[in-house]
Amino acid sequence: MARMCGIGGVVCWRADTRADASVARTLVRWLRHRGPDGEGTYVGRARGLAPGGAEARVACAHTRLAVIDPRPVAQGPLASDDGRILLLFNGEIYNHRSLRSGLERRGHRFRSRCDAEVVLRAYEEAGPACVAWFEGMYAFAVLDRRRGRLVLARDPAGEKPLFVAQPPGGFVFASEIAAIVAAAHAAGLALDRTLCRAWVPLQRALGFVPAPHTLLRGVESLRPGEVRLLEAGRLRVQRRLVFGRFAPAPFGESGPGADPAERAASRPRSVLVRLRRAVERAVRARLESDVPLGGFLSGGIDSALVCALARRALGRLETFTLGFDEPGWDERAAAAATARAIGAVHHDSRVGAEALERIEAIVLRHGAPFGD
Template sequence: MCGICGRTLDPDGAAVAAMNRALRHRGPDDEGVYVDRASGLALGARRLSVIDVAGGHQPLSNEQADVWAVLNGEIYNHPSLRHHLRERGHRLATGTDTEVIVHLYEEYGDDLVHALEGMFAFALWDERRRRLLLGRDRFGEKPLFYAERSGALSFASELSALCRGGDVDGDLSAAAVDAFFVFGYVPGPAAILRGARQLPPGHVLTWEPGAKRAEVRGYWSPSSYAPRPAERRPELVAETRRLLEGSIRSRMIADVPLGVLLSGGVDSTLIAALAAQYSTTPIKTFTVGFDVGEVSETAMARATAQALGADHHEVVLTEGDVATRVPALLAGIDQPLADQALPALHAVAELARSEVTVTIGGEGADELFGGYPRYRWLARAARFERHLPPRLGAHGVRALNARAPAGRARRLSYLLDGRPLPERHLDWVTERRRELRPDLYGPRLAAEAGTQRALDDLTARVDGRLAASVSGALMHLDQVHWLPDDVLVKADRAGMLVSLEIRTPYLHRDLAEFAAGVAPDAHLAAGGKALLRAVLADVLPAACGRRPKTAFRVPAARWLRGPLAPTLAHQFAEGALYAEGWIDAGVARGLAAEHAAGRRDWSHVLWPLLALGLWLDRQRGLGGP
């Protein structure tokens, strides 16, 4: 794990050196810069040694020193790729996966991405052809931002580093800010800063000096779900287990203790149980809890760890911690992210880092194997609607909406209001935050308040799949939107901030393709994730029969009333978000007052405002309280 950067017009390597400095936290152990003086291109890398690989210094080249590469991430199948390359006469000088990329390029050209299994973002410079190739993994586990200006292109693992390359100014993109408010994250390929873009997951970018613009091409996308299962259930369960076991083995490192981020739910319990089977030493498990609210999650994790004979560790994120840690965390992340689970993940990552350098986590299981209840409920709603006179249904539901109290009842009322299903899906997750835009948006965002752009984009991603299967389409949507731009950003940044690598066994390419080949109904049986539950029943029968995991319950509403209230108040008074006219401080203050008084839970609005405000203040060089 590392950070990478580069610029096509940087003959003295100064821009890349500056970008490299900004990536220091991603790779504190080593740094390197390569400059092609003839063409003026420079590549940079910062490295964190996960395992002490000799010769892991980057950038790295082939024997002729005419193909250079930098890599952020892990190529899990690199041992077998190395074997095949040697068979074909390549001489590999180091034990690193970066070198594999260089030689695969010689063999397959841009199509080398099809040989890779892992989480990665890489850049490769072909000196002879004067051609730059950037590639990003299939699900977007590793970030890659880029910008083009006046024929030059710069790129970096993080947006804050990209800004040092000289091709991005600090201006916010109003459309991206609007999308952030609607979704709670910045959906790619846009970035929060104007002029910056993200290379989408499963895409490559090529750049040549003569061409006006870089060319961006997709090489893989999650395939849509099968309409009906092609095989019998025992075969599906057996195949799930085979693929998941293979994935976990490929993500373990021999003789290095493996950490598992254990939540108590099915996903992480299952990977912990399988990892424990293959680990020669007891696995180390890490769980986070809170000093308020429900504690059952940590109790379940503890029981699982005990059943597995794991070396178990827990951390409690107290309200006191929240007051000091959360503002710094939300401000310090490179693109704003309003996921309320970020502080908890950061805390457990920090705990894990005191014991291990690499952990595995359950990211992706809910999206691939049908874990979220909304898939089932929206499919039911769509079925129900077919039997209801449309106007009557919509009117009735709107009347119900207007009266429904917050929480579950309101959420249920979103199900049946006749809007396009992707919008209802979004409303379920965001509790209709977007409807507050006309009131909340200040003059800088006024033009965005009434737009449908973010929603149109969401609907476009579903791309005609709804007719085949509502739940399958929504699972697909989460895989291309929520997963790369929220879930995986959270995992990458939370890990990187403490120099911990989080590996994700559920996102093995073969497993993901298999999951999509199974009909959604087969996934959604038994309360969701039916195949994973069935494997778990085989591997660890004791863990079954527990309540299905619904969501990681974060006491955000309470935090916003308590430890974070002063930060919020300071934001309204002095934050750039309000001072620059993005958000109306008066309206926001009103919501905060209602929230503080306990009249209504506005945490789904106040949290994104806090995240965006703190991030913007750091961007502007303003300190918090």
């Protein structure tokens, strides 16, 4: 299974439900495969989340795949200095260095080099509006006990998943549908798990169900770029970002929100030069890591271009390809030729009929059948 961070949480306000350490452990158990490098939990209470602004019980968990700053100090949930704001983060912020510099000038002090802490400090600075500053792939949750709200956000491209459920008496969110189902059961929340037949034709036609829908009646997905707030027992959409449109941070840092006039003045006239520079910049931005990086390589142009630029930037790159017994689907020969051409250290593996033995586990982790 693919590895990445996992986040999840349960909010309960009805007397016959619970959000305790056992619920947090359930979330860890169902999300651990995503983040093998560390895990953290929080169990407590927060005013403002329950209907009428009353107090609710909260249990949440974070499992980490450590890419930037693998030290324990960067393990989530990350907390503000007073402990009243907690961040659960999955993803990567590519412009975190420039944002960090600006936030430090505004008086924020950092305990780690992790990009997730930049999200925490940016939220302290600007609240949910800070999401417009981020260039990256992410899904995160902020438990804001200062203002009595839970903030959920997903990146504009929809690269990182984030699902939510609102069973009677509580609220659940997680990186995976299976984790939501397990956590709701552990919390004593009656989640509607029946198949939503209305979306089956879309599943068959597209290979997936578009957000905000899922195949389970009681579970939704955040749309790409969506920010939702849970306050007083109600979940509402606070804003929705459009892919490619970023806002400048208010402390003068140039990043995805750099001044448009300045960008236009330095822009070359040639469309091909502009395209090349944009692709090179995008690849370079994704190569920051404190652990070894690799690239998936097929026989196609797109992965060849990305891996060639990555190899040039890193000096050494390992590439990986999955092949099949069926000649019409097997791209191992083309991938190996590409790897030789760009100077990558290449590895390939065969996927045969034995992979069908794992099909149920694959669907379980993905949350639904998919046709990619």
